[in-house]
Amino acid sequence: MSHWPKPLLNLTKLLLPTLFPSWRFFEEIGPSPRIEYRANSDAPWQPITVLPERLGPVAMFRRLFFSPAWNEHLFLVSIATRLAVEPMLHDVNEIAARLTRMLDPTGAETYQFRILFVAREDGDIGQFVFYESTERALKTVA
Amino acid sequence: MSFEVALRLVEIGVSLALIQRAFEHIGRETALFLPQGLLALVLLSGFASGPAIWGLWLLNLWQLYRFQGAYNGGADKLAMLCLTCLAVAHAAPTPFWSEMALAYLAVQLVLSYFISGWVKLGNPDWRSGAALRDVFAFSAYPVAGNLRAIADRQTLTFTASWAVIAFEIAFPLALLHPMFLTGALIIAAGFHLSNAIFLGLNRFFWIWLSAYPALIWFQGRIVG
Numbered sequence: 622m623s624h625w626p627k628p629l630l631n632l633t634k635l636l637l638p639t640l641f642p643s644w645r646f647f648e649e650i651g652p653s654p655r656i657e658y659r660a661n662s663d664a665p666w667q668p669i670t671v672l673p674e675r676l677g678p679v680a681m682f683r684r685l686f687f688s689p690a691w692n693e694h695l696f697l698v699s700i701a702t703r704l705a706v707e708p709m710l711h712d713v714n715e716i717a718a719r720l721t722r723m724l725d726p727t728g729a730e731t732y733q734f735r736i737l738f739v740a741r742e743d744g745d746i747g748q749f750v751f752y753e754s755t756e757r758a759l760k761t762v763a
Numbered sequence: 764m765s766f767e768v769a770l771r772l773v774e775i776g777v778s779l780a781l782i783q784r785a786f787e788h789i790g791r792e793t794a795l796f797l798p799q800g801l802l803a804l805v806l807l808s809g810f811a812s813g814p815a816i817w818g819l820w821l822l823n824l825w826q827l828y829r830f831q832g833a834y835n836g837g838a839d840k841l842a843m844l845c846l847t848c849l850a851v852a853h854a855a856p857t858p859f860w861s862e863m864a865l866a867y868l869a870v871q872l873v874l875s876y877f878i879s880g881w882v883k884l885g886n887p888d889w890r891s892g893a894a895l896r897d898v899f900a901f902s903a904y905p906v907a908g909n910l911r912a913i914a915d916r917q918t919l920t921f922t923a924s925w926a927v928i929a930f931e932i933a934f935p936l937a938l939l940h941p942m943f944l945t946g947a948l949i950i951a952a953g954f955h956l957s958n959a960i961f962l963g964l965n966r967f968f969w970i971w972l973s974a975y976p977a978l979i980w981f982q983g984r985i986v987g
Contacts, residue, residue, distance in 0.1 A: 631828070632824065632827070632828060635824075635827040635828060635831070635832060636824065636827065636843075638833075638840060639827070639833070639839075639840045639843035639844055639847070640843075640844060640847060642837070642840050642841070642844065642871065642875070643878070644837070644871075644874055644875045644878040644879050645878060645879065645882045646837060646875075646879040647879070647883070647894070647898065648882040648883070648886065649886055649888065649894065650888065650894045650897040650898055650902060653901055653902045653903050654903065655903065670903075672905070672906070672907055672908045673906075673907050673908065674907060674908045674909055675907045675908070675909040676906055676907045681906075681960050684906070684959075684963065684965060685956075685959050685960075685965050685968065686783060686965070687783075687786065687787060688787065688963060688965050689787040689788065689791065691906065691963040691965075692787060692834075692835055692963075692965075692966065693791070694903070694963075695835060695836070695903075695904075695963065695964075696830070696834050696835065698903045699832070699836060703832070709831065711831050712831070715830075739901045740901070741897055741900075741901065746900060746901050
């Protein structure tokens with residue numbers, strides 16, 4: 622397949638796992654990513670997703686039908702995990718674009734984000750920083 | 764269940780699941796998902812099902828390219844698989860190949876449970892309950908902070924781990940009798956519902972349920 626045009630090869634690589642899925646759901650519980658950001662370099666780091674302390678039955682029922690923010694969170698988790706395995710500029714830009722959209726109304730001039738992984742080691746849960754972006758100007762990111 | 768009824772029920776289920784997904788993206792990636800919602804409505808109506816399915820297939824391929832993979836993991840993969848099988852079933856030159864397309868979907872559905880259980884069985888952390896504890900302790904999935912406390916309930920996580928493993932491994936046995944299959948699909952739907960409630964995997968719930976008619980038809984075709 623090395624002589625195939627690159628976009629076609631890319632599409633084939635993306636399509637094949639949907640036609641022949643591996644179905645190895647939750648095979649192991651590995652390090653789990655968290656994305657944090659800060660608006661302007663002197664601000665404290667904040668998680669991009671803040672969990673509610675609890676969800677009532679009505680909220681849970683509603684989220685069965687409509688849960689765009691949570692599904693975006695799951696998407697960001699998957700691309701953060703993917704970045705650790707196969708770094709792609711696409712995924713860095715994807716996180717940046719979503720942060721830009723989130724921060725745009727706040728008036729911040731720059732932002733930065735980082736990816737941490739939370740993992741169990743020797744029985745204890747710890748975390749380490751895997752990736753830290755450079756400081757980016759909000760207006761220049763598409 | 765006849766082949767025609769099963770095919771139509773899968774079409775209805777998939778179209779509803781795709782409308783739900785499109786609805787979640789309006790205002791975010793509208794250009795990508797509004798056409799999906801409209802085509803899914805056409806598929807739901809039952810008119811021009813073939814062209815609607817192929818249109819949805821192309822849109823989902825575009826989405827795979829746009830996100831460089833499935834946006835919502837296994838749920839979007841199964842949606843693409845459903846669309847592929849429906850598209851082939853409509854375009855197949857003979858009824859035999861149409862049936863083969865739906866049978867492939869049914870077999871993949873069985874494998875989705877069996878393989879998932881098999882790989883858990885091979886992992887000592889799943890057998891001890893530690894893996895499920897860690898899902899709640901530190902994974903990014905629990906939808907609310909108070910659910911983290913489930914990690915401390917070791918008897919519950921151990922029992923639930925083995926219940927999931929046993930159910931998933933035994934799932935192919937449901938093909939032996941329509942009553943077994945009915946029971947298994949009710950349990951499976953409950954399993955997906957609990958995943959949607961605790962882990963926020965709502966799209967898995969809808970798309971897996973939409974493929975069940977293929978399995979009901981398949982069971983009758985090979986055993987009944």
